[in-house]
Amino acid sequence: MTLDSELPPDDLPLAAPSLEARVRAALREVIDPEAGLDIVTMGLVYRIEVDGGDVTVVHTLTTRGCPLEGFITQAIAASASRVAGVETVDTHLVWDPTWHPGLIQTETT
């Protein structure tokens, strides 16, 4: 995702967030129940691919064989599918690159 450095002219409406950005925002509702952080902040979402209304979320888990696999995968699909403009959601679980806590986006207290 890239950020536009130029502000829009005053006479034009503000650009609506892209579908990718809206899906990413929706995925912040998916909370890792043990860590208490959402999966985007945790760095578990590697990529969101958008093709028209078809969305593929490429994600990982904190560890292989994580018992939360089914829960998180379903929650990703459910959250992304509620975003306006999304027609289909596909989840793709990958292990490379391996997740580690250094991928967490923000300091938490």
Added chain:
Amino acid sequence: MLPASAGSAPPPPPLLPGEHFAAALLFLIAGAAGLISAAPALAAGAFLSPRVVATTHLFTLGWITTAIMGALHQFMPVALGRPVRSIRVAHVSFALHVTGLPTFVAGLATGSSRVLVVGAVLLALGLSTFIVNLWATLAGARRRDLTWWTLLAASLFLLMTIGLGLVLTGNLRWAFLGADRIVALGVHLHLALFGWVFLVIVGVAHHLLPMFLLSHTEGDRLARAAAVLTASGAAAVFALHHAAPPFSRTLPALLLGGGVAAFLAHAARLYRHRHRRALDPGMQLAAVALFVLAAGGVPGARVAAGGASPQTATLYIVLVLGSFTLFVAAHLYKIIPFLVWHHRIAPLAGHRSPLPRVADLFSAGWARTAGGALGTGVLGLALGVQVGSTATVRVSAILFLAGALTQSVQLVRLAHRRPT
């Protein structure tokens, strides 16, 4: 990117770890009560008295080993990508284990060598079937990492511990060891504490501490060093027990001490680099356990140097065993709430929002109270042994029992919690 087709494995039915954790908590309470009963012997440094030996086994085999067995059944699919080989064998191992230990302890308490032998044989059968099941699981694992090797080595040391335990039990009935009994006891104890329990802790904590602390450090050299040194030390304890001093003591002590130091350094780095700054009750108690383990190095060095008093030897055992006891208690505050969340709360996803987090399922205040009582109890026991005060040992044991009861009640209530 590597797809997720490889590596995932289903967790066991919740009954399997659940029955182990329930029994472990009962043994913890029994062990705490045993501490009260054994207070005079502990204060006198009489670590060979039947009450102290019975209590020690309630902690090593009852609390720690039963909890490890339950946790490994839950942990192996995560760490090895392989579920436990046979659920049925795991239940059989459990049944033999929880039948054998009370029988064994009753034999010690009553002085009945026949009951003692029956209990020891049941225990040996239970643990042996557990080991065979573990080996079958390890054989099918795709990844052979540090955790895999530590579990393999630890299971070998457990097998050696069982063998020596049977020899020592037989000696109580037929008295064939003579003066070698003390040497055999020392080897048995160290194989159990370091070869079995500590190696498992190293292998599992290497995986779990970063997850629980949300911590990350580059590389795992310290964890590998801890595993290699500890395994070498335990092997040296066994191989050199008949060698002349100082080899019989110094080399094993240096290796085991190095393993403990490497593990403590590894754990300290993980705590220092954690993203989650506020420690939850489980990780607080684990930190206390690590502190107690480090403190055990002082009397440990004196025991290794030779000529230590019985008080010093007892202090060493209290601190090391107390540390492992607290470490297991700490991790049950992580594992059991997660299991309950996974089986009771996760199915509500999509039907209820927001879902409670794992930490919302139990009172952190009560957990800290329990952990505080357990930790203070262990430190008080050590103090009582050090100064030879029966009253201090007894009061500390009562405090420890209060902590054990609080943790048990809290975790049992949690396990029965239904979503409202």
